[in-house]
Amino acid sequence: MATVLVVDDSTYFRLKLKMVLENLGHQVIGEAEDGKKAAQMYSQLNPDLVTMDISMPNVNGIEGVKMIMEKDPSAIIIMVSAMGQKHHVLDAMKLGAKHFIVKPMHDDTVKKVLDKVL
C-alpha cells in the first residue's frame, strides 16, 4: 500500500483516480489542482507517489514535476496525460517523472504502471 497525492484540475478525474487507486489498495492522502499546490502539499504530506496531470491552469504538470524534483529528487511521480501528449510526457520524464498513464484510465493499466514503479 502506498500513500498517494493526486494532482489534477478536474474534480471528476481526481475523484475517478482516487476510486481507482483505493480499489487497488492505496491511500489517497491529498489532492491538488495545480503544480504549485502539488509541490507545497508534497513537502507537507511526503507521499510515496504523486499522480500529475499535464495540462492544468496556473502551474502545469511539467512545472509541477520540476518543483517537486527540486525538493525531493527521489520522488516517484506518474504523469497522467491525454492521448497525443507524448511529447509533454517525455519532457516530464526527462525532468524526473517515472512513468505515465493515458486517459481514459482503467484499473488494470493503472495497476500495471504502479506495479512497475513501486
Next chain:
Amino acid sequence: MASKKRVLIFFVSLICILYTYGVLHGLFYQAILDDVVSVSLEKTSFFDVNDPSRTIVNRELSQGEPKVYKYKSTFKSSDLKALKLSVQRNESIYLMIEKPDVQYFTVQINDQTIGSYGEESGHSNIWNGTYFFTFNENIIEENNEITILMYSDYMTGVAGNIKLFDYEHYRQVESIINLNQMLIDAAIVIAFIVAAIICLIVIAWYKTLYNIRVYVYFLISIILIGISLIDFRVSQFISMDYLMFKKMIIISYHGAVTFMTLGVATLVNAKIKFNIGMLSFSVVVILSYMTKNMITWRDYYQVLNVFLIITIIQLIGTLIYYRKRALYSAILLIIAFSLGALSVGKLVYITSTAQPATMLIDMPILIAMFASVVLFVFYNEMTQMVDDGDMPTDLSISLNGAFSIDDTLIVTGAYTTTCDTIFNQFIVGKSLKDLMSTYEDFAFVEDILKEVFNTKHDYVEGFLDLMPSEIKINDRDYQVYYKVYDRMRRLLKITLGDITKSKALEKQINEERELQKFFINSLKSKQELSYFINKTQIFIQKLRVDGFTLENQKIMHTLKGNLAQFGFLNFEKVVHEVESALQAPHEPDELIDMLELNLGQSIDLLEKHIGKDFITRGYDQYVISKDKLKALEKSYLDSGQVDQVFLKNLRNLSYIDIKVMISRYVLYVEEQAEKLQKAVMPLEILGDTVLVQPEKGEKLVMSLVGIFRNALSHGIETPEERVSKGKDSFGKITCSTHVVDDILHLSIEEDGRGLDTKVLLDKAIRDGIVGPDDNLTEKEVLNLVFKDKMTTKEEADVLSGRGVGLSAIYDIITSIEGTIELESKLGKGSKFLIKVPMKCLID
C-alpha cells in the same frame, strides 16, 4: 525459451547428481574408516628429544626457532595384538602418518630407517597428505622405539593421526586416500576445462559477445581458482621454494576474487569508482614481493583475509545497489562463486585444524557445481539477446525476431536471423533510423532513446512505454517489445512479433460489425433508406446539371447526415472529402463521379446481401397501396354516404406517427456521441402521437439531423467539463412533439454549454452578417445561427460541419411553411423549437 529451459534442467540435474555423489561418497568413506582395524599411537606419547616438555602435536614455529626436530615414542609388541599378524613373523606392518606439517620427514623404528617423504631443501608440497611407511614385523621386539625426524620452515608436528595397520586394512584405507587425491586432481582439471570452454566461447563468438570483458574476467578468475587448488594437491614433483609456493597460492585466491568482482560489476554495468578488490590484490602482490620470510608472510594472512572479505562485501553491495540489472545472472554467479569459495574455505579449515580427510570429499564436487553454474550463466547471457521469449506465446507461430542496438542506435551483437527476413536486408551494423525509415516521427523516437541510453536513469520503463508499440515493416504489422540490458554497456533489445494476420482479422471483424449494423439499420428502416438513396441519386443528377451551388452544398450536407444514420459511413466520409475539396480549386465532375461511385458501391453491397429489389423507389411500394386507397376513398366519396370518422380513419391508414420517424435518431445520437467521446443518455422522445403523411413528414424529420449533430458536437460538453461545472457527466437530449391549434410544436432540447451570444455576435459582425451598430435583441442574436456560414467552431470535421448545417434546416423548415427558433442559456443548454402547420404535414 524451450531450449533454455532444457539447458537449465540439465544443469540443475547435473548439480544434483554431483552433490548426491559427494554425499554418498562421504558416507562410504566414513563407513570404511569406522570399519578399519588399527592401532593408534597417541601423539602425546611422542617427545621432542631436545625438550621433553614438547610433544609431536602440531604447532607454529616462531621466528628464530630451529627448523629440524626429532620426536621419539615407544610401543610394546603386545600393543599390536589387534592387528592380524602371522605366526611366521614376516608380515608387513603399515605405519600411517596423517598430515605432517613439514616439507621433509623420515621415520626410524629401532634405529632402522623405514622411509622418508619430501625434500630436505624444502622444495616440496607434502603437508596436506597422508603417508604410509612399511616395515616387516620381524624388526619388532618386545619394546620398540619409533623416531620421527622433521624439517619444516614454519611448523612442526603432525596434524592428523599416527596409526598402524595390517596389510588387508592398509589396502582399504590407501585406496580411499588415493581416491581423495584423485578427486582433488579432478577439481583442478574441471577448473581448467571450464577455463578452456570459456576461452573457446570468447574465440568463437568474439564479434557477437556483447560483454566480452565479463567472459575474460571470469576466465582469469577460474584459472586462478584452479591454480589455488594446487595447494591441496600432494606433490613432491612441484619443486618450488615453499615460500614462493605459498605466495603463488595466495595471489591466486585474491586474484580469483578480484576478477570475479570485476566480472560481476562489469556485467551489471556498475560504475565502481573505488575497487577494493583491486586494492587488496595490489597489496597482496606488493607484500609477496617484499616478504622474504615464511613466518612474517604467515602473519600477513589474517590481514589479507580481511581484505578478501571486504572485497566480497563490496561485490554483494554492488549487486544490491544495481539489483535490477542482470539480477538473474549475477545472483547465479554469486552462488557459483560461493560454492567455489566454500570448497576452498573448507580446505583451509581442514588443513589448519586436524580434521579427518573425509571432509575433503565435497571440494571437487563444489568446484564442479561452481563450474556448471558459471557455464549456465554464460549460456544464459549469450542467448538472451537472440531469443524472442518476450513475445506472448500466441504470437510464437508467426515470424518473430529480436535484435539489439547500442547507444549509437546501431544494431550490434547477436540477433535472430529471422530479422534479416523481416527487414529484407542484413541488419547487422545498420542504424535503427534506416530500419525504421517508414516510421513518421523518428525524431521523437531518437529523443526517447537518448534518455533510455542515459545510464543516469536507472528506471527506463516509462521511456520504453513511450516508444511505438506497433510498427509496419515491408507491409507487415509488428508488435514491438523493448527491454534494456545493463551489461558492459547499456543495450536495448527490440523484439518484433508479426501481428499482420491478427490485425487483418481484427479489421475484418470491425468491418463486418459495421456492415451488420448497416444491414440491420437498412432492414429496420427499409422505406426511409430507399427514399434517401433515391433522393441522393436524383440529387447527384441535379449536381451534374447545376454544379456545387450553395444550395446544393446545403442539400448535400443534409444528405450526408441522413445517410450516415443508416450506416452509409463510407458515403459520409466521401461527402466530407468532397466538401473539403470544394474549399480549394477543384474539378466538379471528378467529385461528382466520386459521390456516384461510392453510392453505387453501397447500393451494390445492399443488393448483394439483402436482395435485388431491396431498393425500391422510396415510398413507391407504399404509394401503390395509397392509390388503391385513393380509389377506395373516391369510390366511397362517390357513393354519397360519407361518414367523416370513417373517412379520417381511412386516410390515417397511410399516415405514420412522427415520433416513430424521429426514433431513428436514437441510434444516431448514441453512435455519434461515442465518436466524439461524449457521454449522453439515450435520446428521449416525448409527447403526443402525431400522425403525418410520410413523404411530407420525412422532409421535416430529415432536417433534424443538423440539430442533433450540433447538440452533440457543440452543445454537450466533455464528461470532464460537465463534472467540473457540477453537472451530471451524462448529457441529456430530449425531443418532444405536441399539436396546439393544428400546429405541430417539435422541440429538441439539450443541457449542454449553451451559446455565448457575445461570441456569436462578434463573429457575425466580423463576417459582415450584421452591422456593428445593429441593436439586436438576445433572441435575434441567437437566431443568427440560422444564417449562412455561421459556425462558432473554427475547425470543420465530419460531424460539426462548415456552417451550412443550421442554415440548411432553416431553409427546409421555411419551405414547409414552418418556423424555427433557438433559445439558449449560457452554461445551461439550448432548445430548438420548430413549429409547422399540420396542414403542411398531411394531405
